[in-house]
Amino acid sequence: MNKHVALIGGITGAVGSALARELCSRNNWEVHGLSRNAPTRPIEGVNYGQLDLNDQDSLQTGLSAFKDVTHLFYCGRATHAEQVLENAEDNLRLLDHLVCGVETVAENLEHVHLVQGGKYYGVHVGPFPTPAREEDSRAPIPNFNYDQQDYLDQRSKNRKWSWSASRPNTLLHYSPQISRNIVSTLGAYAAICRELGASLDFPGNPGAFESITQMTTIELLAKGIAWMVTEKSCLNQAFNFTNTDVFRWKHLWPRIAECFDMVPGSVRPLKLEEVMSERDEVWKSIAKKFGLKTSSLDQVANWGFADATLERYWDEILSHNKCRSLGFHEWDETETRFVHRLKQYQNSAILPT
Numbered sequence: 001m002n003k004h005v006a007l008i009g010g011i012t013g014a015v016g017s018a019l020a021r022e023l024c025s026r027n028n029w030e031v032h033g034l035s036r037n038a039p040t041r042p043i044e045g046v047n048y049g050q051l052d053l054n055d056q057d058s059l060q061t062g063l064s065a066f067k068d069v070t071h072l073f074y075c076g077r078a079t080h081a082e083q084v085l086e087n088a089e090d091n092l093r094l095l096d097h098l099v100c101g102v103e104t105v106a107e108n109l110e111h112v113h114l115v116q117g118g119k120y121y122g123v124h125v126g127p128f129p130t131p132a133r134e135e136d137s138r139a140p141i142p143n144f145n146y147d148q149q150d151y152l153d154q155r156s157k158n159r160k161w162s163w164s165a166s167r168p169n170t171l172l173h174y175s176p177q178i179s180r181n182i183v184s185t186l187g188a189y190a191a192i193c194r195e196l197g198a199s200l201d202f203p204g205n206p207g208a209f210e211s212i213t214q215m216t217t218i219e220l221l222a223k224g225i226a227w228m229v230t231e232k233s234c235l236n237q238a239f240n241f242t243n244t245d246v247f248r249w250k251h252l253w254p255r256i257a258e259c260f261d262m263v264p265g266s267v268r269p270l271k272l273e274e275v276m277s278e279r280d281e282v283w284k285s286i287a288k289k290f291g292l293k294t295s296s297l298d299q300v301a302n303w304g305f306a307d308a309t310l311e312r313y314w315d316e317i318l319s320h321n322k323c324r325s326l327g328f329h330e331w332d333e334t335e336t337r338f339v340h341r342l343k344q345y346q347n348s349a350i351l352p353t
């Protein structure tokens, strides 16, 4: 079997690190990765480099070490605030600098993969046609996913490399170094409610409590990406990747409450970003009582991200038919996986039991 050489842009991020783990577990991949900061939890087998994709001059020299790359994976993301549209220009520039730089040095570049997301369909903006199919017409909103895909589509013409794109929805992952995580954020919320003697109310929109939604277990996404970049029938296309099952927060909420020995409360819409900004001292006292690894609440929770996720009163369903029909059959049970991830945070003393 031919050896593939991967370069992952954004390797320390949620998706980048999961993909690195997946590729390293396979014996026909050599894995390199880039980010500005060094990894806090390096993955064995990965060759890490620190480069700023905004800085084209240092990329010219820095990327010369990657001349054997056959597969480029773009898992980067420009710094962004929550509940605002992510800047298309900033995100396109990072991808452009990386692709141009790698093209210059890597003669054997075969493929460029782009990680997109449910944002392609406007999941973050309002109701959209469901189940969303890859070929659905685009929403009339500025969207960096569109600019990046169009860029790859255009640039790959008359070149030796092909492209592909993956579209997960909200990710289910255990990433202690990344606070932008719905599992650890809602776990911290539950622990604070318990400490304050408050009930565990659902802080989102009443419609979000009832609506049907989907998540993507990050390991499933990583397997999907590894599959599609080497599957000829997938070239120059995008694919949805979700757990394939659906869930409602109203069914998951009692299971979250159970992890903290709490009784689920009612629906009480709150702006967590506002009401939780005053709770650092409560978290410090929880951390002391339970011997937690960090007493900094902002290392565990991202309230704006939770607000954005739980305000969606509309269904979020992405069709899985396209990848299934071409041979990718992985799936996962979202509610059970969510609880499992929550317990991982508890067992590793990031969240209290």
Ligand SMILES: NC(=O)c1ccc[n+]([C@@H]2O[C@H](COP(=O)([O-])OP(=O)(O)OC[C@H]3O[C@@H](n4cnc5c(N)ncnc54)[C@H](OP(=O)(O)O)[C@@H]3O)[C@@H](O)[C@H]2O)c1
Pocket: 009, 010, 011, 012, 013, 014, 015, 016, 034, 035, 036, 037, 038, 051, 052, 053, 054, 075, 076, 077, 078, 079, 094, 115, 116, 117, 118, 119, 168, 169, 170, 171, 178
């Ligand atoms: N997270 C989710 O729930 C989710 C869900 C669906 C889709 N997605 C999609 O998945 C993709 C990746 O998102 P993510 O959440 O995994 O991102 P992330 O955790 O924020 O990671 C971003 C990565 O990019 C690197 N990076 C940022 N700016 C850089 C620069 N100027 N130069 C070099 N590296 C840079 C970061 O490292 P440094 O900061 O050290 O540079 C980090 O490694 C995005 O397209 C996102 O829309 C994510």
